[in-house]
Amino acid sequence: MKNRPEIQHLIFDLGNVIYDIDYQRTFDKLYTRLPADKHPLVREFMVSPIHMDLETGKIDEPGFRNGVRDYFSADWEDTWIDEVWNSLLVDIPQERIALLLQLKQRYPLYLLSNTNSIHFKVVEQVFLQKLPENTWPQLFDHLFLSHEMGLRKPGEAIYQSVLQTMGAKPEACLFFDDLKENLLGAEKVGIQTHHIDHPKALIHFFQQHV
Structure with missing residues (x-):
């Protein structure tokens, strides 16, 4: 990855990073x-x-x-x-699906979300509809979901648990989130971060850095 050669793992928030919510x-x-x-x-x-x-x-x-x-x-x-x-779950833009499939060929991908079982049933169905057959849930190497972990962002404990499960060094991870407080929590344990502040931000980042 340009300018960040040490990055080996990509971690994505769900809401307004991959899945548009309102x-x-x-x-x-x-x-x-x-x-x-x-x-x-x-x-x-x-x-x-x-x-x-x-x-x-x-x-x-x-x-x-x-x-x-x-x-x-x-x-x-x-x-x-x-x-x-x-009803707050809007959709996953197809260009983000395409980006994730492209990145999957080069990096392990992880999902880290403050979510719940009611929402995630819908999320899974939308991924199944949008992705090529038999690519869900293999798209992500691990799903880190708050309701399964008993932890929420931005608490440091959730990031420490993520790193332990991944077996990864924090500086080798890049985390994308739309909320600055969640990024600050990740930075406290040494994870590199990038703020997603508009709908095209994820696409633009990888156009510039891959």
């Missing part, structure tokens, strides 16, 4: 079923304990859905809660 889509759906005086609860929900507990596997899917009902004091059906929760 929280506003979830917010808008929730607004349709909530009175105006409860609208401020919507954005606060994204940093609520119930959300964080799902992302770290402390609660299961039924526990999350019950938590949503309790949080909003609403008797919503399971299927609607899942629909709302998954």
